[in-house]
Amino acid sequence: MPIPESCFGCGRCCVRTSPDFDVLVEAGDPVPVELTEEIAGLRWMRRRGDQACIALDAVTRLCTIYDRRPQGCRELQRGDPECARACDPRPP
Template identity: 50%
Template sequence: MGDDDVPVELTVEDRWGGWVMRRLDDGWCAALDRKTMKCTIYERRPGVCLEYPTGGSDCIIERSRHLTRDLTSGDA
């Protein structure tokens, strides 16, 4: 993923040829430890994760959008 030191097995090429974090079938990031809900590559996480710190306003907005979508679709 560019200059990021992300393990290649946690990435996937998107339809535009860029590299992004791989997501599991349910939409969760492949680097997330589901038991602790913590990033397993926190010390070498990609730039996009640095730009959206947990608890930051942008992060909270995105989480709200996903939560609202999941609740309205019955996926929650």
């Protein structure tokens, strides 16, 4: 699947189930604590039952906490290797 022209409404990086796409919530990230879970002493973004990020709106495919998203999400850019992997239709 090609990389989209825009990230707006894509959400592919938010629905991949590979550990590569687990998002660490760092100290200082303004993420609401109820959207995170603690694993091995670290805070991570929770996932829905379908393994998509808990903050991804399933209908609009937009981030519901965009202005407060974790640093890891802020750093991901369209066309990055992680983006290309998220757009790859093969299982992670």
